[in-house]
Structures are given as structure tokens and as C-alpha cells.
Amino acid sequence: MFAHGNARPANVPSILGGLTATPSSFAISEFHYRRGTEIYGEKEPAEYVYQIVSGAVRSYKLLSDGRRQIGAFHLVGDIFGLENAETHRFTAEAIVDTTVRLTKRMSLERVAHADSALAHNLLVMTTSNLQHAEDHMLLLGRKTALERVAAFLLEMDRRLTGVGVVALPMCRRDIADYLGLTLETVSRALSKLHAYGALNFLGSNQREIMLVDRDQLAALDT
Amino acid sequence: MFAHGNARPANVPSILGGLTATPSSFAISEFHYRRGTEIYGEKEPAEYVYQIVSGAVRSYKLLSDGRRQIGAFHLVGDIFGLENAETHRFTAEAIVDTTVRLTKRMSLERVAHADSALAHNLLVMTTSNLQHAEDHMLLLGRKTALERVAAFLLEMDRRLTGVGVVALPMCRRDIADYLGLTLETVSRALSKLHAYGALNFLGSNQREIMLVDRDQLAALDT
DNA sequence: CGACGGGTTGATTGTCCTCAAAGCCTGTGG
């Protein structure tokens, strides 16, 4: 079908369960999205919380003329769509065929009052998202193309937990829109890193990347 | 002394009080920082939470070679330094002479368990920071210089609540490091907006800006 | 097979950065 390496057998932590009301009152169900399909849109009411069982998702904002900024990629095990406002602030789309577990979102107020441990979890996750966004602002505002791509590879390496090989689920355009670049610039940066001996391409479609010299990448990440 | 227009009489909401332990156990004190002085550094342990009584503060990250990304400006009434990790993720500096109220931070765990309304407040503030960062990622990743400056002026207009005049407390370099530009580019963009008739300069130091045509600015903000 | 999506690479353009100079204001010290 489609070579996206993160069909990791679902030893997915069951964090999501903690975000529902008592397990008896709301069921957790699985849902499947085909690649390219929208899961929810920006400004739509936030009704569910999602956790990825397999696949990958992109969250993005659009400008009126179509320019796109991807704020985050969600990979296996990640929770997304967790707003505490009434509406989503991003559009979420399946990058590849994706299975999610979803559960009806409780209103923030009820969550916070119902269970303090749960409220704590909510805060930890929000803070984690905030931290990622803060780091990404530095990348988008001040790093060069090569530095951005190196940082991206290291992030994916860390999060995909591959055995030395990063199997990217997303295309060059997605990477570009995540890094504030164009797809050509991303491609050129990858070629340059290949020429430097920092990485090797494995798959036929250039999405499987072996990080040969992590130190060199880390040095570029500054 | 120094013309920074936000010496707004402190009808500062007392949100900060809610973040302390019981009012009896921890005192809230005021503190003064001279312009340019550091309030706390990145990676330092987070011991206090701050609220601005008068003045303004910049929060930034640095790359090893000195490139700087300002993540946020904090204005009168704003709370900052509120980490729930053990350490600060930004360096905070007074932009102008600044008075803050500060209070000893409670550990996140204790806050969350002690008072659910308080935990809720904490989450709301963190989410508000997250939302700002998300919007700023779009700006940094995908907007042109002119669009960034227009967006910046509208943000400051909204937050400084001036009577038609935005009295910026920060210099061009700070604006540039907030918008991912150079100070020259910021200056040129402002000159262009002036030529377009979107704004007028008032003060001798070019920091007081009257927004003449907000619609034009909003159109640029896309 | 041929169309299509995805990726790479080349040539050229353009936006923004860099380097530089000048003006203005403020504050300081003779």
C-alpha cells in the first residue's frame, strides 16, 4: 500500500482513557481515516479527543491565500485534538492511512473539578505542546534551512524510535510546511546532508533515512 | 527618563494572588528592575511567578551564536515566569524600567491537588500562551516581512489599549527578534506602511505610532 | 502503456540580510 514505517504494533499507552469520564459512561472507539482525509477543521467545535493507534497526522493552519503552516506532526501514541476551548485551533488530516482511538471530550470545567489527577494530566500535556511550540518558534524565526532540516530529522529520530532508520510518513511538502520552507529547499538540504555523509537514503521513495552521523546533525541543530 | 507609554495606573487584576498558597503563608512583594536587566535566565530553576505592574518584559531564547528569538512581550497586567516544570524555558529581561509583583511559586503538584479552581486557572493561562505561540508559528513560518510588522502593530494595539496611539516600549531590534527579521527590515516595513498612509509617527523617537488605517493593516495581516 | 504523484536538480529571481553612512535625541562632562 504505502510505505510508512510507523505501523508500530500498538503498545500504545492508555493515557486517553484517563481523559474520558468514568469508563462506563463513555465508550472509546476506534476509527480509521484514509490518507489525506480531514479529521477535523480549524474553528470546528471540539467534540472528541484522539490518540493515534497507527499512522500519522498533521495539524496545520492556513492563510487565506493557501500558505500553510504545520504546527505539529502526531505519531503513534500521540494525543491530539485536545482543546480546552470550544473549538479546534488547527485542521488535522491523516498523512497516511491512520487508525485513531477517540473519545468524547468532557468540558474543561467538568474535568478540572471532577478529578485533580486528570486535571494535572491535562496541564502536563498542554505544557508539553507549549514547549514544542516555543522551540519551534526559535527554529522558524532564527534557524537556516540546513539547521531546520537537521533539527527535524533529529526530532523524528527521537519520536519514531526506529532502529537507526527514520521512516518518514510525510512527503517533502509536509516537511517544508512544518519547517517554514519550500519542498525544493528541503530536498536540497537533505541532498546536502547526504553529500556531507550525515545520512543515507534507503527506501525507493527516499522516505527512509538512516542517520549516519547524529553528531554532525546535532552540531547543525546548534 | 524614558518614553514608554505603558505606565498605566495599576488597575491590575489580582490574578496573581490566586496562584500563591493561602495568602497568609506567602507574601506578595513588589520588585523593580531597571531597563535591560535580567529577571531570570533560561534553565534557571523557576522559583517565582511575576505580574507586571508597570513597564514591559521580553522573553527569549538564544542560539549558541547569539541569534535571538523573542517568544513573547509581557505588558502591564501580564503574568509570566509561570512554568510548571522546574526550570524556566526562556530568559526574561526588563525592556524598560519595570515593576513586578512576584510570589513564590508552588510546585505544580501541590497546586493541582490543593485547589481545582486554581488548577483550572493555570490551565487557562497555559492554553492562552500556547495559542499565542501557535499563531506566532504561522507568522514566523509563512508571513512576509510586511505582514509580520502589520500583525505586530495590531497585536500591540490590542494589548496596549492606547487611545489610538501605540506607544511601543521596545526598540526595533526587539521587534525584529520577535518577528524573525532584522531591525533594518522592520524599519523599512514601518516606513512603507507610513508611505501607504496606514500609520503616522508621533514621538521624537519613532516609538509612538498612530494607526491611521487599521483596515489596511488587517488586510495585510491576512 | 500512460498518467500521476513524489522527488531531485538546475537556472533565475526576489526578498530579506549585511554592511555602511548619516541624522536625531539624550545624557554627560568640561
Place this chain on the structure above:
DNA sequence: CCACAGGCTTTGAGGACAATCAACCCGTCG
């Protein structure tokens, strides 16, 4: 009181990095 230094801003000239436009290759799928 005035001269001068330093910080901040603007503006210009030139250059660089990334964007744009375009061609081509490859693998997949109808």
C-alpha cells in the same frame, strides 16, 4: 552652556539564501 559620545533609527548599496519556475526521473496504479 556647549561639545561630544553613544544609542536608536532610517536609508542606501550590494550580496546571499531561499523561493520560484522548470525540466526530468522514478515508481505506482489505473
